[in-house]
Amino acid sequence: DAKTTQPNSMESNEEEPVHLPCNHSTISGTDYIHWYRQLPSQGPEYVIHGLTSNVNNRMASLAIAEDRKSSTLILHRATLRDAAVYYCILREQTGANNLFFGTGTRLTVIP
């Protein structure tokens, strides 16, 4: 399984942008980059995913490096409800097509 590296924790002030980094130097050409988040006592929730180009949706933006070895999840204005563990995942297009969850980044939002 392709692996990702994320900081264990980050803090952000409420209503400020948050940039959550992820390194995935062993990414293969067909791996999609997925981001999920997990709020306390809940199942993971899909945030965004992409392959090569930057992506935007109502929740966040995903910026993917040109060499695809790193990516950044951008929350444009952090709210208290965004406090969660954020997982950066490479989803393989072969085999189990598993979402391999590492330990993620715990985001704390400060009021």
Place this chain on the structure above:
Amino acid sequence: NAGVTQTPKFQVLKTGQSMTLQCAQDMNHNSMYWYRQDPGMGLRLIYYSASEGTTDKGEVPNGYNVSRLNKREFSLRLESAAPSQTSVYFCASSLNRDTEAFFGQGTRLTVV
């Protein structure tokens, strides 16, 4: 739209007992997954089903069996529960390999 529904939400078992965790999705998804999450850790894949009628082992399949009963339902069975299987279990589904996965709310299992 209920999404992915897991039952039960909580369960306590004695060592050696058996039980089945149920999972159903109403989104007509092809793929379904079972994960476990231990305290402070990410999720690990137990078994998956790429399509109706097929199942395959994931990272940590020992001690578990699964059944893809139909397109909607994917159950996880513990034949002889052990304390090491104390965990939170999540079921997930996705339409295909390229789309997002949807997760249930989890089953918190304690084996004493």
